[in-house]
Amino acid sequence: MPVSPAxxxxxxxxxxxxxxADPVEPARFPQTHLRFRNDRAAATVGLxxxxxxEWRAHFGRFAPLPDNIDPPLAQRYHGHQFQVYNPELGDGRGFLFAQLREAGTDRLLDLGTKGSGQTPWSRQGDGRLTLKGGIREVLATAMLEALGVPTSRSFSLVETGEALMRTDEPSPTRAxxxxxxxxxxIRFGTFQRxxxxxxxxxxxMLVDHVVANYYPHLEASNDRAAALLGEVVRRMARLVARWMAAGFVHGVLNTDNMSITGESFDYGPYRFLPRNDPNFVAAxxxxxxxxxxxxxxxxxxxxLQQLGGCLSLVTATEPIVAELQEFGAxxxxxxxxxxxxxxxxxxxGEAxxxxxxxxxxxxxxxxSxxxxxEPFFFDWFCxxxxRALAGARGEIYRQPAFAEFRELxxxxxxxxxxRLAxxxxxRREPEELLYDEIEALWAPIAEADDWSAFAAKLAAIENARRAWDLPSQESFAGT
Known part of the structure; x- marks a missing residue:
């Protein structure tokens, strides 16, 4: 592989x-059809x-990247699943494949997998990912990034030529x-284990590792554990706030799905809100x-309270409680x-x-x-x-229910x-990613191997991202 200077x-x-972590061997897949590669993300790490x-070799067959992790590592962790503790968790169908520095920010970034085969933590699972599940995650990350949410970025999706049996979608299904x-x-559950x-x-050791590699400004702190918790509290507050403004429901907020750096990741039964409904569930x-x-x-x-409980093993309770109390504000x-x-x-001004x-x-x-x-934010942008009154929902905005909002x-x-230019x-309508549309995007792939609608949707989301020009992944670095 010719190595880029980046x-x-x-x-x-x-x-x-x-x-x-445990060293693992990637699955040997019968095929490696490249279905998606994120060149914009790849440029930030020189790939x-x-x-x-070469892409298929590294991200379909998992030939090691130069001077990087070899063999891959399945991370060990525990976690609360729907607030019930499970000590049998760990990377059951993924591994840490590489770590690299990001151009511009110098952040340490991970390349991790989903669907790369069985590990010691597979718990009788096959270690695979359905093609539909992979497509859903690519769409989720693209839309969330466009809407200014700190999120993992889908880097690559390779179809593997296997037929999987599942209970939650028609089977056999593509992998x-x-x-x-x-x-x-690194998850909250990493500490919990x-x-x-x-x-x-x-x-x-974990505290020192996380501080050195992700929060180096805390190295001089007299209480690294409490200071680390404070940073994680603030980042998780930001993440949830950005979910809420995006109308996003993650669906599975278990502690093993909480990243120590405050990024959203691992999208299973997620949904974007059709309408404002606090009781709306994704799963x-x-x-x-x-x-x-x-x-x-x-x-x-x-x-966060569970993470605080773990950190109380290495520091006093009072500073842990004090940092947790900052979450609401x-x-x-x-x-x-x-x-x-x-x-x-x-x-x-805040008030x-x-x-x-x-x-x-x-x-x-x-x-009425x-x-x-999503159209509310699109119509009232800036x-x-x-513009809002002349748009598709102008009559709604003229109703008395919107009088106070219009005044403010x-x-x-x-x-x-x-940006409005x-x-x-x-357009009359914004880009959205509601459940029925995801199903409609999957149908031509499942029925005729037609990827054109999927590619067009990603291009449309990218156009929306550039137009909104909301805070990017890079803008969250070091904050």
């Missing part, structure tokens, strides 16, 4: 030692120059292997609504910022902005006609009332109003 391997996770054959690019795959075995020494098996749209902040805070600040970003408005955001949420849910979530939004200055905002 390719900077830096495998740090193996330094933790054998108690944190965009790979030919398609795939996904590679994602993330800031870190070593707390379960009462290994304070390993918790201390059919979430019978109690534990992870419903309106309870996501509560669920994440509960998970941090979440309120981040939700205000996220909503103003989505509406393209300059802040006016004024808080009232405005509450009014915006009420307005989305009000009116159902209002879809606070342009004339008039007091805001637009943030970078030149993008052709995207001349």
């Amino acid at each position: 390719y900077r391997p830096d495998p740090r996770f193996p330094e933790l030692g054998p108690e944190f 965009e120059t790979l030919t398609d054959e 795939s292997v996904l590679v994602r690019l993330s800031h870190s795959h 070593h707390a379960f075995f009462e290994r304070a020494d390993r918790i201390g 059919y098996f979430d019978q109690t609504g534990l992870y419903s749209f309106g309870r996501q902040a509560e669920a994440v805070f509960w998970n 941090a979440y309120r600040r981040e939700l205000i910022a996220a909503m103003l970003d989505r509406l393209g408005l300059e802040p006016r 004024v902005d808080a009232g405005f955001v509450q009014t915006a949420f009420r307005a989305i849910a009000a009116g 006609e159902p209002l879809r979530w 606070g342009d009332e004339a 939004v008039a007091g805001y200055a637009p943030d970078r109003p030149e 993008d052709p995207y905002f001349a």
